[in-house]
Amino acid sequence: MKVDLKRQKMFVAGDWVERERVLEVRNPEDDDLIAVVPRASRKDMEEAVELAKKGAQVSAHLPVYKRMNILNKAADYVETHKETYAKTIALEGSKTITEARKEAGRCVETLRLSAEEARRVTGETIPFDQSEGGVGRFGYYERVPLGIIGAITPFNDPLNLVAHKIGPAIASGNAIVVKPATATPLSALFLAEAFDYAELPKGILSVITGIGSEVGQVLMTHPDVRMISFTGGMEAGLKIANQAGLKKKSMELGSNSPVIVLEDASLEEAIPSCVSGAFWAAGQNCIGVQRIYIDQSIYKEFKDQFVKETKQYRLGPKLDESTSMGPLINEKEAKRVAFMVEDAERTGATILTGGKRDGAFYEPTVLENVPEDCHLGREEVFGPVVLLYSYQTLTEAIEKANQTDYGLQAGLFTKDLHRAFTLIKQLHVGGVMINDSTDFRIDGMPFGGTKQSGVGREGVKFSIHEMTEEKVICFKLA
Template sequence: MLEEILSSGAGDAVTSVPALLAGSWLLDGPTADRTGPYLRRVVSRTRVANAGDVEVAARFARTAAAAVAGLSPATRAEVLDRAARLAQEHRDALGRLIARELGKPVKDGRGEITRVAETFSICAAEARRIGGENLPVAGWARGAGNTALTYHAPVGVALAITPFNAPANLLAHKLGASFAAGNTTIVKSPPQAPATTAAVVALLLEAGAPMSAVQLLHGGGDVGALLCAAPEVGVISFTGSAATGEAVARAAGAKRLVLELGGNAATIVCEDADIGAAAATCARTGYTNSGQSCISVQRVYVQRSRFDEFLQAFTAEVGALRVGDPMDPDTDVGSMVDEAAAQRVVDWTAQAVSDGAQVLLGGTRDGATATPTVLANPPATATAVTEEVFGALVSVLPFDDFDEVVTACNNSRYGLQAGLFTRDIGRIVGAWRDLEVGSLIVNGSSNFRLDHLPFGGVKSSGFGRESPRWMIDDYTVIKTLVLRGMSVWGQG
């Protein structure tokens, strides 16, 4: 199926995107079209699910769970290693597919697929590490004479709901870790990237995963809500907006949840920083994928003594970014996911200007392509500062006192990641302690992630950590065995 998905969209053809339900790929049924935001034409046509499909998927998953759990960790790891190799082999075709569906520059799409390969490799390594403990039960008098052991057992059925902005790699995290843990997984694709999602699912199957390991349904929030409520589902991993995350939690009820939600990430540039390096890094990582990342640079706070210098360097770096056709390998900034998203950048820019901010670049759009926008000195109450832009817009603000800027960064309902440019170890340790975020990136911007490190936030940015090692903890349950009257610790 992988080759069919990748080849069906050749030229101007529309990619036919099947569902995978109860072990069968299905194209028959109601469909929905995806219009490529840069191409402005239909690029994929998807078989969408209904309530009956959700019931079938849940029933199948309940039976399939035992089959997947019966695979040894070594077998799961071998499949994941093959999936990593296949991802690299199909990197160019998958990168083009992402560019067609989402308008993401093809070089960034290829980079995402490289991360998919790395993520599957990490999942393979974590599958081999799954084990348990011999508990120190005899350390207390009532436990003497006994032995107690644990192991990490699969939850059974996992639900993965993925976003559009990094549809391949975020699915690799969810699906790869779930399979590594021994679960069967139901995947609900983002409506904006159905073909990319189907390709990653097909890739895992081509690598040797059994059909019992995964199902794929397409549709909107109604399909997601039904899947979340299905009693067969034991754990849900969701990445998306805070509002949708709250809806997922309400629909799920008493289920395990891993929620990676929104952010309006801050980066602090102190007076001892290398201003040129900081400006170049913030420019590159503020507009990657048109700023459509939960950790994209959104707020940059610069020490006042270096503020003008940073603004000049930053504006020059942003102005040098190449905006245009995502299929062009030299393009740095393609289109946003749709015209409404690009209009949000325009509207929030205009609002900030009306409140006293200065637009140094951008503030316009061409269809779904938002011109990289730089706002200087917006008020702290501007929507572009307080809410998640999720677009090609960066605000630059001055600060005087380090403790005050930490407070300003924390004055947000989000707390995912932050960046800090300084050589002062005292500031580094203090910021690590005091910033209300899940991760602090020193001498880098907020927009940096290694797929084998714990990733997640606090406050409205969600809970749980989305990285294979930590996700496997959420995808498994600890089962305890007590051996009465049999002790490796002695009887005395």
């Protein structure tokens, strides 16, 4: 790889450029300086969008086989340099090297899926004679690219979630301008390097590093940007919805994910699955397990074993193969999580294990008796904290699982197929994982939620659908 981990350039429509103003990228583990990247200006973003207008025309006319070749070649590049990508993810973010390797592998899969789906951007013939006035006509519809996609990505999956924007955009013939998270821009820049290596035509892709209030604002409000694909917090999502104007929006805005454990569940499966689901990536995971509702008859057994397994988690250096969990993205976030736990404790919650902070590190934390109207009960914690509740009836469990303003994914554990289907119908979420925690996703499935968890769906095939629109063609025959 050509990257310099000390001074990095940004990718503007196919060219690598530097700027005098820079942003520091620091390792949250010890605050060491990893690199500096350009701090783009409003003018830089405006230029990127202007160049993307030409890139969109190039992309729309790029033959499908060429799109596929470019995506597969970029995937090959990431796969060849997988360990470097993984190390970068771990250094600039919160993931351990083990977690980062999994993300790098998923990025390869996302790009290959995008290449495959490029051949399936199709339409259908339309029987116009279904209407009396349509007799003597023949036609069809096709899916056409929107033009320019604006992508704003988060820090918690700094490589694969960027691939989930870029891959479908290229597969569907669009241009795309990416504004990666300020804290974790390196992974996105290195992904741009893969597309540079794959000889993606100039103008189709830009990765602009900078402050959201400066460059993100330009991207989301620019009239030539036809869609905003955003993954992040609910407040930012509401701002985009209010300010972006008449353009398509696909937004994944987080959750407060519930799991329901029935009395017939296999605890040997449920407990390790939920422990992993709660503390993966230090809990900074939109589908991480936050609330677990356990049948009262097995509550104590579940709780005791869950706490025991949580205590086995080892906090430590992210590049250490034996580390179970690293720090949060910065000390400010760790303090925010600590405040939410302390607030819950003040209002009656009991800390069963964890609850201590050291800089950006926050221990895996389990609570019970958490009031449902406190911050932890209502909001997304986005940290390594999980809440245990007992329930008496399934009706009670379902009502409590549904009571938040979020609805991304839910999990349930049972051997009873009938009751599983009952819960599936009654849970107000975008996905239900049976005998699995909420923290399960493959890159080919539709991914998104209800209520304030967002609008639209990701997942390669479904992102392509969001990034295209139907165009009707009708021939009046002589």
